[in-house]
Amino acid sequence: xxxxxxxxxxxxxxxxxxxxxxxxxxxxxxxxxxxxxxxxxxxxxxxxxxxxxxxxxxxxxxxxxxxxxxxxxxxxxxxxxxxxxxxxxxxxxxxxxxxxxxxxxxxxxxxxxxxxxxxxxxxxxxxxxxxxxxxxxxxxxxxxxxxxxxxxx
Numbered sequence: 001x002x003x004x005x006x007x008x009x010x011x012x013x014x015x016x017x018x019x020x021x022x023x024x025x026x027x028x029x030x031x032x033x034x035x036x037x038x039x040x041x042x043x044x045x046x047x048x049x050x051x052x053x054x055x056x057x058x059x060x061x062x063x064x065x066x067x068x069x070x071x072x073x074x075x076x077x078x079x080x081x082x083x084x085x086x087x088x089x090x091x092x093x094x095x096x097x098x099x100x101x102x103x104x105x106x107x108x109x110x111x112x113x114x115x116x117x118x119x120x121x122x123x124x125x126x127x128x129x130x131x132x133x134x135x136x137x138x139x140x141x142x143x144x145x146x147x148x149x150x151x152x153x
Contacts, residue, residue: 006037006077013073026050027062027069031106039110041074044127047098057097058104058133063124064092067136070108071120075140078113085118085142093135103127116143 010033017024030051033043053059072084098104105127111119117139124134 003037003077006041007033007035009076010036010041010073013076023065024069027065031066031070033073036073037077039074039078039113041070041077041106041108043070043106043108045104045106047100047102047104049100052100055097056100058102058124060092060094063094063134064090064136066106066124067092067122067134067138070106071110071122071136071138072140074108074110074120074122075113075118075142078110078118081113081118081142083142083144085140085144087138088117088141089137089139091137095132095134098124098126098133104133113142116141118142 014028014033018028030048031043031045033041035042047058051058051062068087068090075081075084103126105125106122107125108120108122111121120138120140122136122138123132125132
């Protein structure tokens with residue numbers, strides 16, 4: 001279930017990433033998180049030209065970047081999780097394309113978080129029809145103790 005505290009935490013993390021000057025700026029200046037908390041997160045964005053492949057649809061690398069980044073934010077909302085860890089595996093399944101100008105919704109959830117590993121799932125869907133566009137799973141190792149992975153509270 002989403003919460004105000006979860007949404008505020010995620011917004012704080014996004015602001016931190018936007019100020020870092022790295023690749024996250026490309027993504028997070030277009031993504032709007034609509035709900036977050038307790039291991040789930042929903043966001044939306046409109047596919048822009050900067051997100052597209054030569055065919056004019058959401059690039060697979062950008063969809064994978066969405067899965068990586070959004071699921072990491074989702075992990076931060078899990079009770080008892082102190083850091084977002086490092087990626088061990090990301091698996092993607094592409095079902096249909098999302099054209100430039102199309103509104104998409106990103107639905108992320110933590111299937112299991114705790115101990116040394118976290119297992120997260122992300123569905124990228126057409127915001128209007130709800131049709132599945134891409135599906136991702138993300139496994140993270142969370143037993144590390146590095147400051148850059150600590151969750152700002």
